Amino acid sequence: MPSKFCDKVYGIIKKIPPGRITTYKEVARCLNTRAYRAVGAALKANPHAPEVPCHRVVKSDGSIGGYSAKGGVKKKIMILEDEGVHVCGGRIDSFKRRFFRLGK
């Protein structure tokens, strides 16, 4: 049984619809924990490639955050733009509007 922290994180992120974004803290909050750092660590491993849209997870202040995948943050921004999320100066445009509130 997968009930590992990382797996839960992946499951939640997979539920994020296209064009929407969420924060590390929100994901942790959904799991009833404050391990927002662990969430980032899980995404860093990201064994599931495009199936888990880790690029849709950003910081709470609206900044992009990081991206270990090929292309780095640059690529992350590109994908977000492609999803319809505009990014200016490393910050999400209309961050609150694009924010996806997780159930919990």
Place this chain on the structure above:
DNA sequence: CGCTTGACACCGT
């Protein structure tokens, strides 16, 4: 079993 690290968050200055 214990210390260090990290794709962050929060508070103080």
Place this chain on the structure above:
DNA sequence: AACGGTGCCAAGC
């Protein structure tokens, strides 16, 4: 409003 330092949780060595 911007920058720096400190704290939280889980995973890795």
